[in-house]
Amino acid sequence: MKFSGYGLDRPAALAHKIGLRMHARPAHLSWPGGIASFTFDDFPKSAFAVGGRILEGYGARGTYYTSMDLAGTHQRVGRIFDHEDICAAHHAGHEIACHTFPHLDCYDAPKRSILAAIRDNAVALSSVIEGFVPTNFAYPRGRVSPMAKRLLGPRFSSCRGVRGGINSGIIDLADLLAVAIFDSDFDEAEMRRLINENRALGGWLIFYTHDVGDAPLPFGCKRGQLDAVVAYASKRTTILPVRDVVARLRPLKVIARTAYNMIPGRVHREWNILQWLIAGGKQFV
Secondary structure: OOEOOOOEOHHHHHHHHHHHHHOOOEEEEOOOOOEEEEEEEOOEHHHHHHHHHHHHHOOOOOEEEEOHHHOOOEEOOEEEOOHHHHHHHHHOOOEEEEOOOOOOOOOOOOHHHHHHHHHHHHHHHHHHOOOOOOOEEEOHHHOOOHHHHHHHHHHOOEEEOOOOOOEOEEEEOOOEOOEEOOHHHOOHHHHHHHHHHHHHHOOEEEEEEOOEEOOOOOOOEEHHHHHHHHHHHHHHOEEOOHHHHHOOOEEOOOOOOOHHHOOHHHHHHHHHHHHHHHOOOOOOO
8 A cells, every 4th residue: 555645655654654753843832813824835926926916905925935946937837936026025025935946856855955955045046135045945745754854844944844734732843734725626614614723723724825816727726715715814813924923933842853742652653563564574553
């Protein structure tokens, strides 16, 4: 049996899961009334031209995860930003964040390639916005290995993935949860339910999408869909870019860098199973 997104069998998937937990960056989050962020991966031009204007119409700002090597190209999420878009979004108060220089898949990439990808992206961004350094990151395609998480977690204020859910209580700044807004499975009632649940939890609900328009591509949404979610969120909670939320959080010290700090019972059991498999167990239990 292979595990979704990684092509791993059960023992490898178990080792992968434990490795990710071992490199968590826990922080405590308690935000009365909840907080929401709207993020755009790859920064298609429509994400700012349409999505940015929708946010600004409600007095909000978003976070744009940017791969500078894609600037001016056409990708599967549409036409990508140009340098003028970067400057306009930045000056309008939106956050420009890092997505690696070449949109590198951090799950498969070696350490030197990952480090070069974030360094080159920072250099390219600072040449467009003088002196600017991105402080937040999203894993391209949402794929992350334990090594990439260990490498990138300490280098950014936060790293966001694509695992669904609400960040609440003790959260992981090295792999923040997020909820997709995609036209293909858009459910306005579910979006409202999540916003209300987040409000009750005092949590952090991060939305993500790509292009925004009347005929979105598979990983984007319609302008009316985004407007509906932003409109409801603006009535029920506070909306801030990722950088403004992270700036107010209190990181926790991790002792011995073990996943026991996060989910003790389950991790103990999984670790024992993994050791049994490594020792030569023939059947997964």
